[in-house]
Amino acid sequence: MSQSKQHDTQAQTEIIETFEMFDDWLEKYQYIIDLGKQLPAMDDAHKTEENLLQGCQSQVWLIHEFQDGKLHFQANSDAAIVSGLIALVMTIYNDRSPSYIIEVEPDFIEKIGLASHLSSTRSNGLNAMIAKIKHTAAAYQ
Secondary structure (H helix, E strand, O other): OOHHHHHHHHHHHHHHHHHHOOOOHHHHHHHHHHHHHOOOOOOHHHOOHHHEOOOOOOOEEEEEEEEOOEEEEEEEEOOHHHHHHHHHHHHHHOOEOHHHHHHOOOOHHHHOOHHHHOOHHHHHHHHHHHHHHHHHHHOOO
16 A cells, blocks of 8 residues: 555544544534634635635635645635535645545545435535535646
């Protein structure tokens, strides 16, 4: 197993283990919201129509930089729970190589039961964000 692949497994395992510590979904939602509060603030200059992610119920802005063979993403939302979902996704994909981003699937979503606890619009938005990140990575292949 390559170093980066192993690191991803570790990152997703840590997410799964953290979620296993909570007794119910109310606590898990609160944890997700708290994660979102820790996202770096995005400059309002980046909150443009061009950076707005399509397919999300909430407003989600996503920007990226490609530097030293890795993609650095910054994303933000006007909704607390969505900001937390962004933080979870960034744990897996931020500051990674394009090939890594394309190869690695966000298995933690299913394993922590998140897929079945999100509304269909939130789930669609989460999938749209992951698709956009993978599409962005493909442009640098």
